[in-house]
Amino acid sequence: MSNTQVLFKSAPTEMPTPENFEIAEKPMPEPGDGEFLLKNLYLSLDPYQRMLMGGGWTYSPNVLKPGDLMVGRVIGEVIETNNPDYPVGTHVVGRLGWQTHVVSDGSNLDFVIEPKDGVPLSAYLGACGSTGTTAWVGLKITGKPKPGETVLVSAAAGSVGSTVGQLAKAWGCKAVGIAGGPEKCKLVTDEFGFDACVDYKAPDLADQIKTAAPDGVDIYFDNVGGEVLEAALSNMNRLGRIPVCGVLSAYNEAGEHYGVKNLHLFFDKSLMMEGFVLSAHKDVWPDARAEIEDLIASGKLAFKETIAGGIENAPAAFIGMLEGKNVGKQLVKLA
Numbered sequence: 001m002s003n004t005q006v007l008f009k010s011a012p013t014e015m016p017t018p019e020n021f022e023i024a025e026k027p028m029p030e031p032g033d034g035e036f037l038l039k040n041l042y043l044s045l046d047p048y049q050r051m052l053m054g055g056g057w058t059y060s061p062n063v064l065k066p067g068d069l070m071v072g073r074v075i076g077e078v079i080e081t082n083n084p085d086y087p088v089g090t091h092v093v094g095r096l097g098w099q100t101h102v103v104s105d106g107s108n109l110d111f112v113i114e115p116k117d118g119v120p121l122s123a124y125l126g127a128c129g130s131t132g133t134t135a136w137v138g139l140k141i142t143g144k145p146k147p148g149e150t151v152l153v154s155a156a157a158g159s160v161g162s163t164v165g166q167l168a169k170a171w172g173c174k175a176v177g178i179a180g181g182p183e184k185c186k187l188v189t190d191e192f193g194f195d196a197c198v199d200y201k202a203p204d205l206a207d208q209i210k211t212a213a214p215d216g217v218d219i220y221f222d223n224v225g226g227e228v229l230e231a232a233l234s235n236m237n238r239l240g241r242i243p244v245c246g247v248l249s250a251y252n253e254a255g256e257h258y259g260v261k262n263l264h265l266f267f268d269k270s271l272m273m274e275g276f277v278l279s280a281h282k283d284v285w286p287d288a289r290a291e292i293e294d295l296i297a298s299g300k301l302a303f304k305e306t307i308a309g310g311i312e313n314a315p316a317a318f319i320g321m322l323e324g325k326n327v328g329k330q331l332v333k334l335a
């Protein structure tokens, strides 16, 4: 038996293609003293991985080099162990790469999964994992929502966005989504329970937002930047907050990005905009996870997954996610 990996081969120009990846068969790793062997069950595909590939915009200095293992979180199951803290059958989450097997000593893991009734294992890469925690951190810590306020979120049918809107509702706010196309907008209202959702691919986004949020927007949770940010800004209420979670509109752009034209509104309306990264808030990850687990287990938070099968299909699923083919969390089932 071998360990199948997906390696980075070359930097894309704009949207990645399958040629930017390489599938490699490597010898099965063997656990040494204090180590254990994981069989990876699920792989998480995330927009930040596009930034690590280069040839586009990135905030990260850690751009991949040809031959490097693609970076990504997995859920792994311990199948062989020399570490009593990690018995066979333990499930863990860690950023251990696009591969079917890996050896760990526990130091490079995010957390050990403690199974909870009503919460499936795969949710620990999405709603109960990094994307749900990102939604919780950005909305609660940066957005500081108050009951009765209106929260607007872009990429609302995706993993972070769908959780943001549902947390907003759970915390007594009104939730308005922005998503690509009428089908996704319907899903955002019908399945995720948002009060309204508008289509950024249709004309007059600023007017659509005004109709969907007639009392104005108190918090705009920004996942995309660019023209969508501009339309959101024009609908902000005085003292509004804008947690900046990501810039999806720019990840495939190597050149200059769209210049937002209405920045004067920050002064006019005393707005606050603040970027955040999940890794800076490790202290609250367990709190976020526990609250989201409870909401899922009690049927108050819905999550969707788009699951590709087999590690060899990870590049195509990754490209599909960047093209918006996913609903909710994009995963690959590895075993």
Ligand SMILES: NC(=O)c1ccc[n+]([C@@H]2O[C@H](COP(=O)([O-])OP(=O)(O)OC[C@H]3O[C@@H](n4cnc5c(N)ncnc54)[C@H](OP(=O)(O)O)[C@@H]3O)[C@@H](O)[C@H]2O)c1
Pocket (backbone or CB within 6 Å): 045, 046, 047, 048, 130, 131, 134, 155, 156, 157, 158, 159, 160, 161, 178, 179, 180, 181, 184, 223, 224, 228, 244, 245, 246, 247, 248, 249, 250, 276, 277, 278, 279, 321, 322, 323, 324, 325, 326, 327, 328, 329, 330
């Ligand atoms: N700050 C942090 O620590 C942190 C951590 C995790 C994730 N993030 C960020 O959170 C955001 C959402 O990530 P996710 O994992 O939940 O992905 P996701 O929303 O599940 O998937 C990506 C979605 O982005 C939308 N999209 C793609 N290109 C777009 C564009 N040009 N304009 C508008 N929307 C576009 C597509 O939906 P449509 O069909 O609706 O276009 C696609 O389904 C990303 O910006 C990501 O980088 C940040």
